[in-house]
Amino acid sequence: MPSPSSRIVAVAAALATAAVVASCSAATDHSQHGSSATTSSAVVAAHNADDVMFAQMMIPHHQQAVELSALVPQHTANQALVALAAKISGEQQPEINAMKALLLQWDVDPGAMGDHSGMAMQGMVDDATMAKLNSLRGPEFDTLWLQSMINHHQGAIEMANNEIAKGQSADMITMAKAMVAAQQAEINQMKQMLGE
Template identity: 45%
Template sequence: MTSKNLVRTALAVLALGAVLTACGGTTTSGMAGMTSTTASATQQSNHNNADVAFAQQMIPHHQQALAMAKLVSGRTTNAKVTALAGRIQKAQDPQIQQMTAWLNQWGAAPATTSMGAMPGMSSTSAMPGMGDGRPMPGMMSDADMAKLQTVKGGDFDTMWLQMMVQHHQGAIDMAKTELAQGSSTDAKTLAQKIIDGQQAEITEMKGLLGQS
């Protein structure tokens, strides 16, 4: 084989190697992109209508609890009630933000808050996302919220605790529905957290009612 033929052969081998390398890189990059897209799609689709309804319902439910907690300031001298109200705000505000983010991620309609403008969404208002007119579990009526604002001292403590026990029980019922019907692991984890946390607070509030 002449030197010219050797050079041609070497150049051909180098060219072939470059083509194969380019193809391999494109395939790897393409596969990585497909994997990323698939993972994103899986994350988006890993929920069902029950998960969406849970977030849409629990957000205004939590918002009313926050409104009730904010009424404590200036209306009670009971340090335990004040501390409990503070814990409720600290726990539920981040949960509202978390559920709002889920709805955005899922491309779902945001929670309806117009009926629940602070302070209070009517207990007979239909749950957001539900068309059958069922009431929101544990929600106070506008009249309940207005009455709560007219009392102070021991009367306020008793009324507030009784209302918050009812409100918490409603949240627990909603969370149990999510555990039974939901698909999202994150949403079901939050539902269990709500059950555990609010059941403990119900026990605490019933104890405080026994002291009043």
């Protein structure tokens, strides 16, 4: 059975293909007036404002997880932590790419936060903690990193569960379910690493 991240990569590839097909058919359909718009919009699957908000907020949330993961090799010799950070980054970067592809399909700027820029995203690591992580090495770094990432994952799960409950896009809901499963398993692993 393919892993959640490989399914997400497949979704991203399918979306990219659909976007190309839509733009090609829109470009070549000049002879049939008005049908080019229908051709390209037919490719765009149903979605709602909750799907858009989820993607716009989860992209920067995931980007911070990738950034946190990138700190690990320079700050610890703990190989279990290095492997976990690489796994998290390896899962979340393809999800970022897939969410950006979906937003482009929906004609939404993937770099824009819409009306959500003032909203707090659950689990985000504050600047003071990021600075502290940058200053620590070894076991002290490991402990703070694990505590921060557990909280970060819990925030992502809360956001993903909201998407599962309120979203309309089948692709986005599938991705949200994969996030919940992967990140809950990682929370359990990180708690074990902390001895909880």
